[in-house]
Amino acid sequence: QSALTQPASVSGSPGQSITISCTGTSSDVGGYNYVSWYQQHPGKAPKLVIFDVSDRPSGVSNRFSGSKSGNTASLTISGLQAEDEADYYCSSYTSNSTVIFGGGTKLTIL
């Protein structure tokens, strides 16, 4: 199964908002409300920032929000801060009872 499709990179200035898309199929993203988003800084383990499409784990800033339309999920980060610069990955449950990740998006703060 191919990875979910994410843009390789996005960028934004401090204070601005950016959106990262994650496109799958009806067998994964479109079929279930089990999309998660992870933030990974260099040399660190991933950190969960959004689960079940739009829920935030405790302790995660409300600047992070998620949504889904059809086979595409999106992560929006508002009020960009320097510490948001990282790689971001989406993932989804699949119809085979497995998990699939996106290829990752590098967020650069200008």
Next chain:
Amino acid sequence: EVQLVESGGDLVQPGGSLRLSCAASEFTFSSYWMSWVRQAPGKGLEWVANINHDGSEKYYVDSVKGRFTISRDNAKNSLYLQMNSLRAEDTAIYYCATYYSGSYNALGSWGQGTLVTVSP
């Protein structure tokens, strides 16, 4: 705070075997699904396998089916990944992770990872 500590990563020749371990603490290990996720050098995340709370359900990515086996010992609060017939493309940092409480599919806590290198 959930603690997950992986071990067992090493340099191994193609065709060789390796067993990874993940020691869990500070949560009720026996109640949670667990996963292994890997990341090749400079590449993205790839889910490898997961296992339900009592070990009766196991799922794998196609590329490791028949070669890798996920297991757990709830008495020892430990997760394992037996890797056989290793290939160069299995070279990666391997993370163990547990699901975020209340979610179905979100990995809320991760270990620091252990490096597996498959090379002659």
